[in-house]
Amino acid sequence: MGKHTGRSGCFNWSWGDGVSTTTVYCHNVCNHSAAIGIWWHEGTVDAMRSATVESGGKGHIGHAGSVKSIEG
Numbered sequence: 001m002g003k004h005t006g007r008s009g010c011f012n013w014s015w016g017d018g019v020s021t022t023t024v025y026c027h028n029v030c031n032h033s034a035a036i037g038i039w040w041h042e043g044t045v046d047a048m049r050s051a052t053v054e055s056g057g058k059g060h061i062g063h064a065g066s067v068k069s070i071e072g
Helices: none
Strands: 003-008 011-016 021-028 034-042 045-053 058-064 066-071
Touching: 003 066, 011 034, 011 066, 021 034, 021 045, 021 066, 034 058, 045 058
Parallel strands: none
Antiparallel strands: 003 011, 011 021, 021 058, 034 045, 034 066
């Protein structure tokens, strides 16, 4: 299993490779609320899940499959 970290827009994010699900942890570093969108790939299906996080706030989004991309 590997650990992945990065930044997209207002968010620093990280996740570790999961077995059946993966959870992305995020921290909004901007001085305003912002939305983060995460594209997941599971089998032959891609799906997006998103969340709005307050300024300075932290959150997490979990889903089955693997992370395809993160947009912040």
